[in-house]
Amino acid sequence: MKLIAGVDIGNSTTEVCIGTRDASGSTRFLGGAMRPTTGTKGTLSNVHGVKAALLAAVSEAGYQLSDLSLIRINEAAPVIGDTAMETITETIITESSMIGHNPATPAGAGQAVGELISLARLDMAREGVAYIVTVPRSYTYETVSQRINRAAERYDVKGVIMQADEAVLVENRLNKKIPIIDEVRYIERLPEGKLAAIEVALPGQSVRMLSNPYGIATLLGLDAEQTRSITPIAKSLIGKRSAVVIKSPHGNVRENVLAAGSITFEAAVPATVNIDEGAERIMQVLQNAGEVRNITGENNTNVGQMLQHIRGGMAGVSGERAEDIRITDLLAVDTLAPVAIAGALAGETCMEKAVGIAAMVRTRQLPMQQIADALSRDLGVRVIVAGVEAVMAALGAMTTPGTRVPLAILDMGGGSTDAAVVDESGAVRMTHCAGAGELVSMLIQTELGLAARHTAEQIKKYPLGKVESLFHLRLENGAMQFFDGSIDPRLFGHVVLMTPEGMVRIDEDIPMEKIVQVRREAKRKVFVTNALRALRQVAPEHELRRIPNVVLVGGSAEDFEIPEMLMEEFAAYRIVCGRGNIRATEGPRNAVATGLVLSHLGDV
Secondary structure (H helix, E strand, O other): OOEEEEEEEOOOEEEEEEEEEOOOOOEEEEEEEEEEOOOOOOOOOHHHHHHHHHHHHHHHHOOOHHHEEEEEEEEOOOEEEEEEOOOEEEEEEEOOOEOOOOOOOOEOOEEEEEEEEEHHHHHHOOOOOEEEEEEOOOOOHHHHHHHHHHHHOOOEEEEEEEOOOOHHHHHOOOOOOOOEEOOOOOHHHOOOOOEEEEEEOOOOOOOOOOOOHHHHHHHHOOOHHHHHHOHHHHHHOOOOOEEEEEEOOOOEEEEEEEOOOEEEEEEOOOEEEEHHHOHHHHHHHHHHHOOEEEEEEOOOOHHHHHHHHHHHHHHHHHOOOHHHOEEEEEEEEEEEEEEEOOOOOOOOEEEEEEEEEEEEEEOOOOOHHHHHHHHHHHHOOEEEEEEEHHHHHHHHHOOOOOOOOOEEEEEEOOOEEEEEEEOOOOOEEEEEEEOOHHHHHHHHHHHHOOOOHHHHHHHHHOOEEEEOOOOEEEEOOOOEEEOOOOOOHHHOOOEEEEEOOEEEEOOOOOOHHHHHHHHHHHHHHHHHHHHHHHHHHHOHHHOHHHOOEEEEEOHHHHOOOHHHHHHHHHHOOOOEEEEOOHHHOOOOOOHHHHHHHHHHHOOO
16 A cells, blocks of 8 residues: 655744545545654754654554655745844933832832831931931831831821832731832832932822822922933833832933844835834835845844744755845734833833734755655655645645635645635635734733743633632633632632643732733734735635635634634625634644645545
């Protein structure tokens, strides 16, 4: 029996399909498997993942690797994603013009303005002067409350700034309630004797005066020029529950805007666009440029360095020179990124406008042949680089029950969104567009300020819930779920991911509603945008209404909300759209691998 293996090497997963021709001449599928892709797609590191997937697939079919007659792997371009900042504003602060905030544990409420004085020097205060007391970690909350109560009988103590996490403990012991801010990391940098304004908002609210330039001007008596210079401070305090601003006569607050740079399209219609114009304008210029030969970035700018980094990364794995590597497509997406404020005393960040970019990288010769040669040597089986990924995906998608030509497919993987249209004559139009699941993960991680990419991947894949008691949680859609037994107490009060294996806690203190909003917007920006532009490129006369059916395949088609988003979008064009079910058994997975087997055996 002649066994044929189709192998689809993707950015995230490697999929295998095993097939043969039966006595009647029809194709019979014997099994399949999926394993994580090892290394960057299109490099020799992929061999290990391919071998693991092949071994699992032939074992399922009841055979051994030596029984294979031919292995066909997909021809594909690697896609590498990175981030280019549209506007990076670095707020440089000297002599402690601003310090930090910690919205989790302040005490009291309201604003206070006063001269900074340390707790150790409180006995040296002057009558008739308003003070804000600074307290290092070495003092216990009992000592702090006793000294402030005693001092308040003679002096005007307006507020307290603490290094330890004990604001509530101190406030509970004060005779006069005042705003108290705690967890100020670098309290020793506070300039004693300078005027400071502090604000603590009520629970569920955020500061109003110190997040407003004119509010800061009111509290600290600033003129118009000073008010203009403290705008970045106010911007960084938006949404915080507590904040401190210090008026430092010799301090210097300035914004240093780093050049974002421009992108040049070497295309049928050459064009240049500045990153500052935003993602929508970038994509419009790309669309009007026609067929793109290469994309470059302006030297010594953020986008120039980013695109050079992409070329350098591909050069490292392909063995070619960076200047020989071309970027033939990109997807630009507007986003926000947290930027650290230099000189801040509690790790403050402010959200700055950014552009996320996924790029399609092509080398002089796709390294897939190197993979094929290495596999052939290791396994003793003939290995060839076969059909283009989008064409193979279209052939595999046609095994979905209820489909017929003309048919369009969207293959949504980790790095690219590929589209193909098969007409009644069997002719195929196809395109490859940069940007898919990995760009979504990058946007989620960037906008939420997550420390680990793994957390962003999980947020992308699973719905959320908030554990509101030990016996129930509130799901992101508003529904309540109750449990007979107690929920793990470590999850109480936390946002959790509802995975098939159980609830997984998100350690970052981010409201569930914000996570949902960021996740959905990231998917819409990437997948809806890319689906529309990919299908327009392959549709007859570039008119979407001329496409009757769209089958969604690839790993991202398994997502719990992306297919529904696309169905809603395509409804306006009267397009039938849904997840594929390859070979009536595999769901949207294995389309390319199945197409590789079908195209060789001729049963298409």
